[in-house]
Every structure is written in structure tokens, then in C-alpha cells.
Amino acid sequence: MKIRVLTIILCCFYAFSFSQEDESVLKTIYTTSLTNGMSYQWLDHLSNQIGGRLSGSKNAELAVQYTKAELEKLGLDKVWLQPVMVPKWVRGEKETAYIVTANKDHKINQDVNICALGGSVATPKDGITANVIEINTYKDLELLGEEKIKGKIVFINRSWNQELVSTFQAYGGCASERYNGAAEAAKYGAVGMIVRSLSSRQDDYPHTGSMSYGDLPVEKRIPSAAISTNDAVKLSDALKENKDLKFHFKQSCQQFEDVLSYNVIGEITGSEFPNEYIIVGGHLDSWDLGDGAHDDGAGVVQSMDVLRLLKESGITPKRSIRVVLFMNEENGLRGGRKYAEVAKEKNEKHVFALESDAGGFTPRGFSFDCSDLMFSKIEAWRPLFKPYLIHYFEKGGSGADIGPLKNDDIVLAGLRPDSQRYFDHHHAANDTFEHVNKRELELGAATMTALVFLVDKYGTETITNIKEIKD
Amino acid sequence: MKIRVLTIILCCFYAFSFSQEDESVLKTIYTTSLTNGMSYQWLDHLSNQIGGRLSGSKNAELAVQYTKAELEKLGLDKVWLQPVMVPKWVRGEKETAYIVTANKDHKINQDVNICALGGSVATPKDGITANVIEINTYKDLELLGEEKIKGKIVFINRSWNQELVSTFQAYGGCASERYNGAAEAAKYGAVGMIVRSLSSRQDDYPHTGSMSYGDLPVEKRIPSAAISTNDAVKLSDALKENKDLKFHFKQSCQQFEDVLSYNVIGEITGSEFPNEYIIVGGHLDSWDLGDGAHDDGAGVVQSMDVLRLLKESGITPKRSIRVVLFMNEENGLRGGRKYAEVAKEKNEKHVFALESDAGGFTPRGFSFDCSDLMFSKIEAWRPLFKPYLIHYFEKGGSGADIGPLKNDDIVLAGLRPDSQRYFDHHHAANDTFEHVNKRELELGAATMTALVFLVDKYGTETITNIKEIKD
Known part of the structure; x- marks a missing residue:
């Protein structure tokens, strides 16, 4: 031996x-x-x-x-x-999105940078406008339940872990939010899903990437998009001031x-x-x-x-x-x-x-x-x-x-x-x-x-x- | 012990x-x-x-x-x-430089990007226009001798050694051309010195840096400048076509x-x-x-x-x-x-x-x-x-x-x-x-x-x- x-x-x-x-x-x-x-x-x-x-x-x-x-x-x-x-x-036309805020005199729409996630469905032709519920991870959906989510746009604002020397490890820590977020949010009646871009940097670029609806029936699928890291901060700050604000987004992507x-x-x-x-x-x-x-x-x-x-x-x-x-x-x-x-x-x-x-x-x-x-x-x-x-x-x-x-x-x-x-x-x-x-x-x-x-x-x-x- | x-x-x-x-x-x-x-x-x-x-x-x-x-x-x-x-x-006004080429009908001036080296003297107010002699290192000056250099602009076109993994080592291989080039060229009667930028990249940016006239008397000092790597290639190619072309440069730097x-x-x-x-x-x-x-x-x-x-x-x-x-x-x-x-x-x-x-x-x-x-x-x-x-x-x-x-x-x-x-x-x-x-x-x-x-x-x-x- x-x-x-x-x-x-x-x-x-x-x-x-x-x-x-x-x-x-x-x-x-x-x-x-x-x-x-x-x-x-x-x-x-x-x-x-x-x-x-x-x-x-x-x-x-x-x-x-x-x-x-x-x-x-x-x-x-x-x-x-x-x-x-x-x-x-196919992505279709460039996406548009804005935060609808209002003061006593008039509505103000603050433009934000988003892009459809790869595989997402389109919004209706005129886009979606709805209230927003901000969460840190799609796992929070269960805690909130359908009552608090139904009819809203779920905004998953999971931030990048800057402590990690390997940025791939940090990416791995948020990737499932992008991939699974829409399918999970849809189960609780959300009408759309916006995810903070998976990026190590604060800037205005939205980052796309693949997502999946899993076994969700076609009629239940909701549009999903990534928002730039700067605009994720902007949206989160705006929600702190007014949790009843509305968010609008429009995208015309198509699966062939x-x-x-x-x-x-x-x-x-x-x-x-x-x-x-x-x-x-x-x-x-x-x-x-x-x-x-x-x-x-x-x-x-x-x-x-x-x-x-x-x-x-x-x-x-x-x-x-x-x-x-x-x-x-x-x-x-x-x-x-x-x-x-x-x-x-x-x-x-x-x-x-x-x-x-x-x-x-x-x-x-x-x-x-x-x-x-x-x-x-x-x-x-x-x-x-x-x-x-x-x-x-x-x-x-x-x-x-x-x-x-x-x-x-x-x-x-x-x-x-x-x-x-x-x-x-x-x-x-x-x-x-x-x-x-x-x-x-x-x-x-x-x-x-x-x-x-x-x-x-x-x-x-x-x-x-x-x-x-x-x- | x-x-x-x-x-x-x-x-x-x-x-x-x-x-x-x-x-x-x-x-x-x-x-x-x-x-x-x-x-x-x-x-x-x-x-x-x-x-x-x-x-x-x-x-x-x-x-x-x-x-x-x-x-x-x-x-x-x-x-x-x-x-x-x-x-x-002080650098003074932005430098100007061009290659003077001529065909049978008219003169054509091809602009190039240069910058004065730190410590250089100015050119006369209207600049210098002279023939150019291209060399690889200032050590070539001795071989050429005063006869071939006098009255000309010396162009030191030493290229970056891309083989070296440490770019600092490659820099070290050309730094003395920039630092000593003008003083050495002046000894042989050159009227100006242009050095290829010490850069690892082919682009249009000239790179400045320190130079010294050593113990050269003030009246013998000649203006010196760096030319972008792209324009070093351009000038070298132009010289291959016409070794009698003239080069013009103007700079107004001053030592206080x-x-x-x-x-x-x-x-x-x-x-x-x-x-x-x-x-x-x-x-x-x-x-x-x-x-x-x-x-x-x-x-x-x-x-x-x-x-x-x-x-x-x-x-x-x-x-x-x-x-x-x-x-x-x-x-x-x-x-x-x-x-x-x-x-x-x-x-x-x-x-x-x-x-x-x-x-x-x-x-x-x-x-x-x-x-x-x-x-x-x-x-x-x-x-x-x-x-x-x-x-x-x-x-x-x-x-x-x-x-x-x-x-x-x-x-x-x-x-x-x-x-x-x-x-x-x-x-x-x-x-x-x-x-x-x-x-x-x-x-x-x-x-x-x-x-x-x-x-x-x-x-x-x-x-x-x-x-x-x-x-």
C-alpha cells in the first residue's frame, strides 16, 4: 500500500x-x-x-x-x-420611468434611469403607474403578505456589499433578487418589479441581466426592470418623504x-x-x-x-x-x-x-x-x-x-x-x-x-x- | 557563536x-x-x-x-x-506645433499635439521652424555629430518597450531621453528637441515631465517638448516620405x-x-x-x-x-x-x-x-x-x-x-x-x-x- x-x-x-x-x-x-x-x-x-x-x-x-x-x-x-x-x-423602445411626486400646486415628474430585465414582459402601452413598496430582498415579500403588496410596484433595493474584496461575491449576494424578484412579487399581486442595479458603483447606468418567471402562468407575469444605483437612492429617499408617491414606467420588450x-x-x-x-x-x-x-x-x-x-x-x-x-x-x-x-x-x-x-x-x-x-x-x-x-x-x-x-x-x-x-x-x-x-x-x-x-x-x-x- | x-x-x-x-x-x-x-x-x-x-x-x-x-x-x-x-x-499659452509639408501646389500644415517639458525654455515669440533629424536615443547624437544636427530640431523617437510586464521598467528605459535629450542635443547645435511621449498607449495626449539642462549656459538652452505617441508615428512617417520637411513649434513657458x-x-x-x-x-x-x-x-x-x-x-x-x-x-x-x-x-x-x-x-x-x-x-x-x-x-x-x-x-x-x-x-x-x-x-x-x-x-x-x- x-x-x-x-x-x-x-x-x-x-x-x-x-x-x-x-x-x-x-x-x-x-x-x-x-x-x-x-x-x-x-x-x-x-x-x-x-x-x-x-x-x-x-x-x-x-x-x-x-x-x-x-x-x-x-x-x-x-x-x-x-x-x-x-x-x-427584444428590448423594443427605450424605457421611460419617473417618480410622480406632487406638491399642493402641481405634479412633478422626476425622471429616473431604468432598463427592462432580459426576459421581462412589456408594460401596457401607456406604462404602469402605481404606488411603490420598497423591500430589501424578495424574501421580505412573505412577511408583508398580499395585502400590502397587491396592486403595487415592488422595489427591491438590496445594496451591494462593498466590504467584499471579490466583487463577484458581492454580485452573487444580489443576483437572485434580479432573477427571481418579479416572479415572487407577482405571486403577491404586485403589478411590476423594479430592482436596484447590480453594480459596484453609484452612477446613472441601469444594468440589465436575466430574470425568470419560473412556472408562473403567462397571464400572471409582471414587467420588471433595473433602476440605476443613483436613482435607487433617489426613489428610496422620495419614499421616505412620501410613502404614497407613485412610480411610472413603460417598456415594450417582447419574447419571440x-x-x-x-x-x-x-x-x-x-x-x-x-x-x-x-x-x-x-x-x-x-x-x-x-x-x-x-x-x-x-x-x-x-x-x-x-x-x-x-x-x-x-x-x-x-x-x-x-x-x-x-x-x-x-x-x-x-x-x-x-x-x-x-x-x-x-x-x-x-x-x-x-x-x-x-x-x-x-x-x-x-x-x-x-x-x-x-x-x-x-x-x-x-x-x-x-x-x-x-x-x-x-x-x-x-x-x-x-x-x-x-x-x-x-x-x-x-x-x-x-x-x-x-x-x-x-x-x-x-x-x-x-x-x-x-x-x-x-x-x-x-x-x-x-x-x-x-x-x-x-x-x-x-x-x-x-x-x-x-x- | x-x-x-x-x-x-x-x-x-x-x-x-x-x-x-x-x-x-x-x-x-x-x-x-x-x-x-x-x-x-x-x-x-x-x-x-x-x-x-x-x-x-x-x-x-x-x-x-x-x-x-x-x-x-x-x-x-x-x-x-x-x-x-x-x-x-509656468507653461504659458497652449503650445502649437505642425509638420510643414509641401506639394507642388501649396504648403500643408499638419497639426500635431505637443506640450513643453517641465523646465524648458520658450521658443522665440513666433516659434521655431526647422528641419528635423530623427534618432532613437540621445546617445545617437554623438555618432551623427554636429554637422548633421546643427540648426535642426532633434526628434527622439524612442518607443515604449511593450514586452515588459512592469510599465515602470519600460518608463525607466526612456526617461533619460526626456530628461537629458535637450541638453545633449544643444551641445551639437540643435535648435529644439522633441521627444516621443513616455506613454504605454497610442493616442493623442502629449505627456510632460521634468527635463534638465544640466550645466548648459543659459544662452545655449533650447526649447524641448513631448509629442503624442500618435503624432510621433505621424512625424516619423512624414520624415520617411520627405526627410527635408520642416517642423514648427511654439511655446511660451517661463522659469521664475x-x-x-x-x-x-x-x-x-x-x-x-x-x-x-x-x-x-x-x-x-x-x-x-x-x-x-x-x-x-x-x-x-x-x-x-x-x-x-x-x-x-x-x-x-x-x-x-x-x-x-x-x-x-x-x-x-x-x-x-x-x-x-x-x-x-x-x-x-x-x-x-x-x-x-x-x-x-x-x-x-x-x-x-x-x-x-x-x-x-x-x-x-x-x-x-x-x-x-x-x-x-x-x-x-x-x-x-x-x-x-x-x-x-x-x-x-x-x-x-x-x-x-x-x-x-x-x-x-x-x-x-x-x-x-x-x-x-x-x-x-x-x-x-x-x-x-x-x-x-x-x-x-x-x-x-x-x-x-x-x-
């Missing part, structure tokens, strides 16, 4: 050590990305020539065509489109039948193990308010550049390396599910998947969804990344699109860029190209490429070995 | 270990900064109500008054101004007599060792083109907040903690020199000095200028900072203003924020408040406070002990 354990450990160290040659390869990868990267140029096109790419939209279609054409220029072994049916939701769209895939076929797949990706769709530059144009162009940087750095992968540009992460995850479904059907052995979907900011490292043993081996590569100020190697989540690939054999990973500014822009009109820094984006692409290079070179066979020994 | 070494090592471990209580203090410090920090509000005033604060200017005076008044509100034990004579250089200004100092007097000083600071002056928000408004407000955050977190320092807002870092370092001079005169024992002068970006850690032994002890605190994603503890430089305090006993340190965006803004008109992220700034203030807390609690006595044993 002892001998067996020793063998495993030795085998692991052998499999995951690294050489001076690796240091030099990483240097080449980073230098190439910083001096001859394509990610920034691609992102410029995706953001400024195409723009927001909501699933089912014309722009999403243009983005499919553009990225496919760009991948085809790279001399990969294969580039193809993987069909997937996606939901089609599903439409055909695509995941865009490119592959360098492995020279030794062509049937082992390593994938790297981001999602091609985005919300419609901004250009989707950080979410997730950045992840798309970085992933595309991984394959290009491998080639430019003279690396011939042993395993098949795929870039997968997933469609419909934002409001359905259909692309991620489709890719995993097809991979399973074809019995493709995926050993590693890496997603970049946390913005094009300075990379800090990765989080890994894998066994402790596997993680301890990956951690041994950490010193290789230190010259590039990549220190963060932790266990944790990976990415929504690659989640459906999860099984006991695959290692899932997510690029972890600096998160401080991400939710200033996330799902809002200011998620635009000028907020992406070229060097930060390129450092991310290089960091991803370096990890893919190491995984390809050293494989993930230790897991398999150990499983075999166990079996 | 062996026993003595062991004693030293044990003593060091004792002195620098940390406790669970420290973890909880750091948590309080970070939470307070992120939820109740003052740095962002102070920076808003400094940037938007005052603006660029070049030494000797009205704005510099306003900044002295404002920060003194704000420190006085904090209930510190002492707040005072330390007089220091500073240079006064030195004027009286101040370092602003606040102190919490130590409860146990009032005669041991820990200082934390940034520089109050800035260049005149932008608001000096990152350089170094950020360092100023973070340093002010260190003393406030200590108080708000209920910490009673054992040693005297001073915030020092240095005047004239940008074009003279008079404030830093004055502070060290007075400290020496008064025989004040300074044990630790920390400067923040690298922008208000996400903090990555610190660099320390101290002995290896001391550094290994400080490094033992690293785990305390990990929850805040502070990983970088390295030996290296600290800050220009605290440099004059250097001796064998003091530990000097510099806050090291993420450097990728710093030189997009440094010394340019786009160094403005809107480019500073609130959370990034506040994380920096908290990180500085945490280090000051630990240094104060555990002291730097190991160094002294070791010295005593050696003696």
Missing part, C-alpha cells in the same frame, strides 16, 4: 514538473501577445463595428460570421459552426420564438493525442445596452488569440486545442449545453476547459474546478507565472459555458482578472471598448495561452493513472 | 509573528476603507475643485490649505506646515524665482515610543496638464486616510505615525529633501517610511528597500494580506520623496498598484478623477494602513537588536 502511494506521488511530480524550456516558452507567449497580439484589434471590431450581440439578434449573427472568418484566417485545422436554437428577446444560431469553433488538431480535447472559450453573445466589450467580447478575443499565440510561438500541441465561442450565455446557456451534448454524443474525451468571462482586466490567475490532487499538481506551475504577476491559483468555479462539460475526468478553469471594475460596466451601456485596456487584455490572452500550453504538454493523465490504480 | 545566531533568529520570529487578532484588525481596516473611506471624496475635491498642482502655482497653494484643513478635522495630535522653497515654472511653499504634515503621537517615527506619504504637487488624480492625488489621499483609518479602526499606535504630503516631487524633490533635512537636524528616529506614488489602481503589494534579513521578516506577514489579494512583497525601490531619509536603520517601502494603466495617464491631460476607481483607491489606502499597523505593532527592533549584537 505504501509503495503504491509513493508511486503515485512520484508519477505526479514527474508529470507536472516544469523545465527551463517552459520558462522560455512562456516568455515567448507573453512577448508575442504584448507586441503582436490580435485580441485588441478583434475586440475593436466586435465592439465598435458590430456592438451588443444579444442572442437571436442581427448583431449576434454578424458576430458569428466575423469570428468564423477571422478564425479561418489563422490556418487552423478546422473551423466550423455548431447549430443551436436560442431564445430571442427561438431562432437558429451557432457556437463558433476552431481547432488545432493534436499531433500525438488528437482525440483528447482541450478547449478555451468565452461567450459571443452579450447584452444589448453596451457593446459587450468586457462581457464577454474580451473572453472571445482572448480565446481566439490563444490558438493564434500557440501557432505564433511555434508550439505544436500534442492534444487537440479548440476555441469555442459560445452563443447565448446571457439568457439561456444554450450554446454551452449544446457543446457538451454534442461532445457526449461523439464520445469526445475533454480533458481541460478554460473560460474567460470575467472581463478584460489585468489577469490575477485562475480558479480551478477539479480534485484536490489535481489542483496540487497544477499549483506546481505557479512559479512559472510569477514573472507575469500571476499569483492567484485557487480552487473554485470556472465558467458558465463550460460547466455542462463537468465530469470526474475533466479539469475546468476560469481566468480570474482583477474584479474591481467589472461590475461598473457589467450588462450596462458603459460596457464599451474604451473601457478595455490593451495591455490588460493582452496579458489575459497570454496567461490563458501559457496555461493551455502547460496542460497540453504535461496532460492530465495523473488523474487517469490514479483512477486506474484505484480501480 | 552558534547560540548567538539562534537567539537572533528566535528573536526575529518572535518580533514578526502575527496573531489571529491581527487578522481581525486587518479585516476592520479593509472594511472601514471600503465602506467608510474618505480617500475618494478627498480626491474628488483635489482633482475637480483644485486641479493640477504644479509647484509654486496658486493651485498648489490651495492644495496645501485644503489638505491641512482636512487633516485638522481628523483629531490628530499635530498638524503643521513645513516651509520649503520650490521652483516655479523660487517661491515659498510647504510640506503638509499630520501626526498621531505614539503612546509608547513617541520618538520613533513611521511616515506615510505621497506628493501634493502634480503636473499642470491634468488634475494629477493618479499622480499623485491618489497617494496623497490614501496617505491621509491611513491616519484616519487607524483611528476609525480603534488602533492606538505605539509609535508616532505621520502623514507627510510632500511638495515638489515632480520638478525638484525639494519637499522630500527638506523633510529629511529637518528630521536629521532634530535627530528624529525614523524607523519606517511608506510612499504611494504609482497611481490609485488595485494594490498588488509593496516593494521594500531594506536588508535581506529585515525583508525576510516582513515577508512573514504576507499570509495576512492574501485575503485582500495582496501577493507582491519584493525588494526594490520605494518612493522618490522618502528616498532622502535612507540610512541603515530605516525600512523604506513603496505601495505597488497594478501598473498597466498608469502610463496611459501619467503627466498628461487625461490624468483625471474619472479614471480613478473608488474601490481600487480604497483598497490601496487599506493595504497601506494594514502595513503601517503591523510595523507599528511589531516595530523594526530586530534590526537594532542585530546591530547591537554585532557591535
